[in-house]
Amino acid sequence: MTQDSTEAIYDANAGSWARRERVLLSDFTARPFVIEELGPLAGAHVLDLGCGEGYVARLVAEAGAASVFGVDVSSEMVQNARKAIPVGSPCAMVFEAGDASVFTTFPRERFDRVMAVFLFNYLTRAQMTAVMRAARERLAPGGHFVFTVPHPCFPYMRPASAPFFFDTEGKSYFAGVDTTYEGKIWRRDGEGVPVRCVHKTFADYFTALAEAGFTALPKLVELKVTEEHVAFDRPFFEPLYGYPLHVLFRVEAPR
Ligand SMILES: C[S@@+](CC[C@H](N)C(=O)[O-])C[C@H]1O[C@@H](n2cnc3c(N)ncnc32)[C@H](O)[C@@H]1O
Known part of the structure; x- marks a missing residue:
């Protein structure tokens, strides 16, 4: 069976990603931690690779960034990002369609x-390394690079059910590297939205960072459902309590 391109999937589902407040599972379990690790953002110039419809870019703007430039392979997502730029924002926000692994x-x-x-869960190891190299080359001295990915173990731990899963189709942790696992992530209103994970092992991320020229050891956070999430909406979050969902990496620009 031929797979739809990532671009086609996001063009078709752009409406489900458009949001002005926390809606998707990962808007609670991942993106607030991204903003925390990106800080302080006052006056910062920010590059958003795989920006989608600009949800995180808008949070970055709210946090006082001077500019955000976002690139995404889906032109529908980019159009929505442009439409959602807050009127009168002091942050210069520009979004362009393009493939982050070859963008120049x-x-x-x-x-x-x-x-x-x-973003990296849509890319092979080679494409991810190319993006990391671009990130390293574009990072100002003293700056840092933050990225999130699905936890490499997560697809192996969960059945195909709400509110988040990837189907490994029987592939093992090591044999599945660079294989695309189709999955879904849910919105709190009950809608499941298609996502995919080009599988990588934990070591693959460290190898790629080193090959891209990052020299510092990254900070790594294994993101999960917290007690606060469960207290907020037990039926939605509790099925994932105790699972490692995503990993956040933060790495400093080489000196
Ligand atoms: C899960 S969404 C995340 C969007 C956004 N970063 C956010 O957190 O809301 C993944 C995004 O990566 C984009 N993407 C996938 N492959 C890409 C590529 N090669 N270059 C640029 N964007 C890509 C998709 O179009 C999609 O918008």
Whole structure:
């Protein structure tokens, strides 16, 4: 069976991603931690790789960034990002359609922060390494790079059920590397939205960072459902309590 391209999936589902408040599971379990790790953002110039419809970019703008440049392979997502730029925002926000693994026409030589929020789960190891290299080259001295990915063990721990899963189709942790696992993540209103995970092992992320020229040991956070999430909406979050959902990496620009 031929797989739909990532671009086609996001063009078709752009409406389900458009949001002005926390809606998707990962808006609670991952993105607030991304904003925390990106900080302080006052006056920062930020590069958002795989920006989607700009949800995180808008949070970055709210946190006082001077500019955000986002690139995404789905032109529908980019159109929605442009439409959602807050009127009168002091942050200059620009979104362009393009493949982050080969993108070269950045509007600035250097950025204070680079982020890739759930981009690498759409890329092979080779494509991910190319993006990490671009992130390293574009990062200003003293800046840092933050990215999130599905936890490499998560697809192996969960049945195909709400509110989040990837189907490994019987592939093992090691044999499944660079294989695309189809999955779904749910919104709190009950809608399941298609996502995919080009599987990588934990070691693959460290190898790629080193090959891309990052020299510092990354900070790593294994993100999960917290007690606060469960207290807020038990039926939605409790099925995932105790599972490792996502991993956040933060790595400093090489000196
Ligand atoms: C799960 S969404 C996350 C969007 C956004 N970062 C967020 O956190 O809301 C993944 C995004 O990565 C984009 N994407 C996938 N492969 C890409 C590529 N090669 N280059 C640029 N964007 C890509 C998809 O189009 C989609 O918008």
